[in-house]
Amino acid sequence: MNTHFEPFIRHIAKLPGLGPRSAQRLLFHLLLNKSQNLNPLISTLQNLHDNAHSCSRCHNLAFHPPSEHEPLCSICLNTQRDNTLLCIVEHVPDLWAMENAGEFHGLYYVLGGALSTIDGIGPHDTHLGKLTHHISLYPKLSEIIIATSMTANGQTTAHYIAHLLKEFPHISLSRIAPGVPMGGELDYLDSGTLNAALASRTPFSLTSVK
């Protein structure tokens, strides 16, 4: 392999689901027809680089041209969303899985990870610190659905959230659980399983079974 092509292979091979062999195939595919394959990809990536940001409110991905305003995602901008319901997820792909499943029409908050003692991930390494501020933006909220994963870390995070939200006693807490396999990450679930887990969510509190 020519050394000039190695940086591309190295970068692409680091991407999820790809390795050196697929990176090499991709390289040939892009270079053998630059006008059809490579050029549109370059402008698409440049567009994403310039305009894709983290939503300043819920931490979903937002597509927002650079401006003085804080970037908001399409969900936070949509006034038709049900502002009595809020769903807390670990990662953006979990939010997108919920959206694709189609049954949830409320608001979201993306934590950016789950608490983990083993990996040394504390509340300050996630967006947990801004959660109560986010909730205070929506005075009509009546239920918060904790949709962190069914892993030990996801459960620890759910309990931490329940502790944080004691200052909002008028908001009920629930947990999507039944139907989600232990260790299950939301974005690996099919829409039917996800919607069933949402429909059969159960009340959650600090005393809920760990």
Ligand SMILES: [Zn+2]
């Ligand atoms: Zn948002």
